Structure formats: structure tokens, C-alpha cells
Amino acid sequence: MMITSSSSSSSSLPWITLVMVVVVLVQISFYSKVECFPFLNDRITELPGQPQVSFQQYSGYVTVDEKKQRALFYYFVEAELEPASKPLVLWLNGGPGCSSLGVGAFSENGPFRPSGEVLVKNEYSWNREANMLYLETPVGVGFSFSTETSSMVVGDKITARDNLVFLQQWLLKFPQYKHRELFITGESYAGHYVPQLAELIIQFNKKQKLFNLKGIALGNPVLEFATDFNSRAEYFWSHGLISDSTYRIFTSACNYSRYVSEYYRSSVSPVCSKVMSQVSRETSRYVDKYDVTLDVCISSVLSQSNILSPQQVTEKIDVCVEDETVNYLNRPDVQKALHARLVGVNKWTVCSNILDYQLLDLEIPTISIVGSLVKAGIPWRSRFCYTIDRK
Template identity: 35%
Template sequence: MEFHGVIFIILFSLVLVLESDGFPMNDLINKLPGQPDVNFRQFAGYIDVDENVDGRSLFYYFVEAEKDPMTQPLTVWLTGGPGCSSVGDGFASVGPFIVTKDVHGLQKNLFSWNKVSNLLFIDSPIGSGWSYSNTSSDYDNGDDATNTILLTFMQKWYEKYPVFKSKTLYLAGSSYAGHFVPNLANALLDDNKQSKQSKFNLKGLALGNPMLRNKLDDLAKFDLFFFREMINNSLYNQIKKECNVIDEDNYFFNLKVVWSATCKNLMEQAILVAFKTDANNYFPLKLFDIFRDPCAENEQDLNLGKQVVELITEVDMCSPLRAQCYFNLPEVQRAFHGNRTKLSYRWKGCFTANFKYNKADMDLDMLPALKKLLQQSIPITIFSGDQDGIIPAVGTLDHLKKLAEELNIKLTKEETWSFRNQDGGSKYVFGDLLTFLTVKGGNHHVTASRPSQALDIFTNFVINWMH
């Protein structure tokens, strides 16, 4: 009996060691289907964000850094939409794997951000990816509710992963994450002021093609078309004249302004001229990348194992679609511990049928949120692809110049930045804390279209900003 008692104590001690390294082993992913061997761990599962366990729950995917994870920072990645899955986006952008052409396997992402950081992907808001609520009204999302739930998620995630409580934290994301990330950053800092317990050790933000002032971004499309000689001087000047109802100084007060019928007609005409097409043949996804064609493949063909198109450019425009196919494989969902609610519809990378978002919130001014962060000495790095027609870099630069003016921060550097001894794009540095970079050849999804440059920016301008 004594011998058996010793064995029991040893086994019990081993279990304690497994659980006491600060990781929930129930959420450990043994291996994803078709995944190459790697030397880092992956975890995925749900964080229940209210008292009712079956109420609201956000799905997450956590990846350790490739080397020495306990000495590396933690980076939270939130994608936009609003309504896109950050977890799914990770498999077409900054995560450790990219879905293979046959959509049943994975290959290593040579430019994953887990080379320099631990990564946490969160499906947010409710209704994105595998995040859900049993209350139907929770699918009517908005900025405030999303932020409240994300703050609770972060508090509870740290309880589940206590080893990360004191670690350096970065928040990053793309597109509508221009709302999510600054709002969450301010919520974490406010929580630090109120909490007597552990603090969120927030050290910086990284935003790709962020939506900051949506109505002005709409107008900036036509600045981009004009500068790229896609529309002529006459049409451009007509738009500037007829659509001149919003300006940088009065953005907040002009939120409810609607474009006149003449303005709308001119905008529609300019888009058709820019893409040399007519209304019947115009494809809105062209704005995602003004020079590359959208993905020509479809999910049905991919599921049948067909590879419809050879990769013509150096950018794989179909990687998000392939990720969508991969996430619908039953064995993938089991490996992820996902789809707890057994969805009655196919998993989608963006915009499931029951997802809604407050349109008024989409037009909100995010400069005050960025201003508050800069005033608390939080560094912000923003990067934008110069081929993005959804949120053009020219508009983002105008927003940041306005922000710097309000804070009385001077533009201290304006130069090209170098990537592998070549011109990577333009760099604008405002004071000590705000940096904006354009990325040559990057589209609305810089982390997918220019992944090596995105990793370089994250490493050298975000993590190593002080050096």
C-alpha cells in the first residue's frame, strides 16, 4: 500500500506541474490537421464573459512565441469587419500557419509574428467566428458593448493564464480594429487605475490600415484615384466641390451629414472610371486592392479539390477563402475545441447572417481615443498599404497630422523607410510616440499582401521602438 501511495503522490505531483506552469492544459491543441511539426504550443477554447456560463462566450486561439515564450511579450490581434474572425484571419496574416492550396493542410508562415511575440487571437464581437451568446440581442453589436466584453475577456484570460499578468502587452489589429484596439487600450489603462491587483502592462499599439474617420476615408478614395491618375482633374474637382460637407476640424459635428444625390452620383461615376468598368461589372472588392484582381476561386471548387487559378502575382489573394474552407472541416473544428454551439450554418471568415453592428458607431471619430493614449505615453505605430482603396493611406496621414496638431506635436521625420535595402514606403514620425508608415505594394490587408514588411514593422517599430 505504501508503494502505491508513493506512485499516487508522484502522479499527482506531475499533474500539478502541468497545471501550475500557468497554462490551462484542457485548451491545449495537440496538433491541427495537416500541420507541420513545430516547437511551440497552441491553445484554443472559450472564455465565458458573464456570470451565466451559457450566456456570452468569446473564442480565442493562443500561440506561444517560437523561442523562449516566457521572455517574450504578449500581442493581442483583433481583426476588423466589424464581424470578421480574428482567429481565422490569423491563418491568412500574422499567425504561425497558412492554409495550403488543397485547403486540407497547413504550412509554416515564414513571417508569423510569433517569431518575436506570443500571440492571442480573439473572435470579437459576439457573432464573429465561434464567439456566441444565448441572448439574441447580443448579436446587435456596437463599439461600447464590444469594448466592455473585451475588457472582461482580458481579465478572465489573465486568470486562466496567470503567467502573462506581468508581461509586456501589445495590442494590434487591422481595419475596423482602428476602433477596437484604441478603445480596448483605454479600457485596460482605466482598469489599471481602478484595480489594486495586477496591472495590464500595455506598451504599445500596432494598427494596419485602421478606420479612424470613416466619412473622411470615403472621400480619401478619390484623392487616391487622382494621385494614381485613375480619374482626371475635372472629375476630381467636381467631387471635391460637391462632396465638401465634412472637414477635418468639424468631423464630429458632421457625423450625421449625408452625401447629396449629386455627390453620390459623382462618387459612383469616379469608381467606375477608376476601374475602367461599368455598374454591371464592378466588383466592390476591387477597392481592397486597387491594382490586383480579387480571388477568382470559390469555396465549392476548393472543397472539391480543384485549384482553379495559378498564382499570377506574388500575393495570394485567395488565402482568406482557403482559411474559410479549412475552418469548416469537422476535424479542424474538433482540434480547435471550437464550434461549441454546433452552428446551423457554415463557418464564415466575415459577416455571418445573424451578425449586426451599429452603423452610427462606424462613423465615429477615433482621434480622441488615440489622443488619450498618447497623453499617457503609449506609443502608436500605424501602417497602411499604398494600394488600399477602402481606407487609403492618404486619408490616414491627414487624420494623424490633425491629431498631432491637436496635441501640439511636430512632424519630426518625413523620409522613406528601408526594407532589405530597398524603398519600403514613406515614414512619418510625430514626436516620440506616433509613427506612420506606408507600405509599397500593400493592400487593405498588409499582413497578407506584404507579410515580410509587416513583420519588420512590428519588430523594429513596435517592439523595438525605444531602441
């Protein structure tokens, strides 16, 4: 019996050796493939609850400062058709301090929108025409992080520098997008992010031609502090959100740019405090300032939004999409699929609670940078006022 067993074991050794060799070769092949194609580590197999799609998705981190372990989180979706021939579009949301993942990708122009426990296809997704790259910037926004709390103190200069380093490092992960037509776009405070990044790219290209920057586009951008902010009074008044008397004091006694400037300096005057209290009472915190025609979302009971819908519209708008996005992105299975982690925070939020942005940078006029970009041959498009009124 013992001889037979020994003989059997001896005869099986070549097979065991062969299996081990095959396993080692497979591992070598895998790691060689990842080394040649580093983006494979960031590939998303499937997001929980997503519909079946034909395009590839990637997400993960790009380190922009090794010493302080500053890392920016990105979400990248390739174009639905012929991604190799489509441009690369970088999308940046504003705030400053709000997430391009939660707002841009999952609420506005990305491929999916959360609906309860699942994702539904966004038929108006920009990845129908382009390869879309969503960046959570600066550090401290969304899943982007740093191990040093001092890194949470940032402003326009640091943010622009980090965004440039991100693009450089991201192209090392995705070398197939080097020299691809690049467009940078975004909304709100991206009126600072986009022109400032484009300016750095032009400067960088003078030393090393890496970026094929073809244009920028800005939606509802902050370009000139006083002009942009003081238009709020007329908007509120013309949409019936404030009374005639409140409109008069909001344009004479204390306009919005003055109030914001005083607020950021921690020196709000009594007159501005009184005016803003009156404006706040009349506009209500429940009204969506970006679309005053929308219904109200009662966060605690999402279904109540249906009760508050007496009017009929041609297309149903999910007024609770922000709440559903927050719930979705805080699911452990979703974070695992995204290769994301929470560092220094307990939960993912639409806008950062830990970021200490230098808000006086808001007063920097970036409209002059846009002018210099145009002179440098960079086309741009801007929508200062979105058409949202329904007849």
C-alpha cells in the same frame, strides 16, 4: 476445477485493485494538473495538415457574460523561441465584424496559411518575436457566440467592455502571462477597438494593477471618419481605378464619408446613389481595394487564379487565401482540433452575417483617445498607408 478457478480469481484480486488504484491516481493527477494549469484544456495537439513546429498553440472560449452565455473565441500561439521572455501581443481585426482568426492569424501575420488541404509555414509570422493572441470579437464574429440573439446588437462600448473582461479572464487561464509586457494592435476598425480597450485598461489599472500595457500599434486605422474615408477618392484616382470625371464628382457632388453616413441612416440621396454607382462600375468588385496590383481569385475554380498571372513577381502571393481559409476553418476535423463550435450559424465566415453592429459608432473620433493615451505614457505606432505598389 471450480476450486482452482476460485483460487485463481482470488489471487488476481490484489492486482486488479492495484490497477484500479493506479488509474484513480493518474486521473487525480491529471485533474489536479488541469486545475493548476487551466490552459492545458485549450492546448492544440496539432492542427490538421500543419508542418512540424516547436511552439505551443492554444484555442478555445472565454466567457465574458455568464448570464447571457456570451463567449469569445481566441487562438493563441506562443513565440517560436524563449516565449517566457517575449511580450504578449493582442491582435484585433476590424470590420466591424471580421475575424482575427481568419484574417489576422491565417491570412496575415500568424504562423500558418492554408494551402489546399494543408497548412504552410508563414516565414513572416509575428510569433517569431512575440506571443500572439488572436481574438474573434465582438460576440457573433467567427466562432464567438451567445445563446441570446439580442447579444448580436453591439457597438463600441459593449465591444470594449467585453474585450477587457476577456483579457481579465484569459489571464486566469494563463497566469504565467500576468504582468507580461502587453501590446495591443490591429487594423482597420481596430482603430476603434484598440484605443478604446487601452483606455479601459488604464482606468482598470488605477484600481488594480493587472495589465503591463507597453504600447499600441494601428494599421490602416479608422480614427477620424471624414478624413479616413474621403481619402478613398484620391487613392482610386491615383491608381487609375476611376476616371478624371468620376474623381471630380466623387470629391464634390458626394464624397465617400457623406455616402457612408447616409447609408447607415438608410437615407441615401439620389446624388450619392448616382455617384457610388459610377464609382462601383469603374472600380469593379473583383479588384482588391487593399492591393489593386493583385490578381483576381475566381472563387468557384481556385486554379484559375494561376491562368490570370501573366506578370512575374519575386514572391508568389496566394490571392485565394481567403477562400482557402474559409474552406479550412469549416472542416469538422479542424474545428475539433481548435475546440471550436458553431452556435447560431451554419458555417464559419470571414465577416459576420448575424452581427448587428451600431455603425453610427463609426463616426466617433478615436484620434482624441490616442492623444490621451500618449499623454498617459502609452507609446503608439501607426501606418496610415501601407506600401503595396510594385515597381
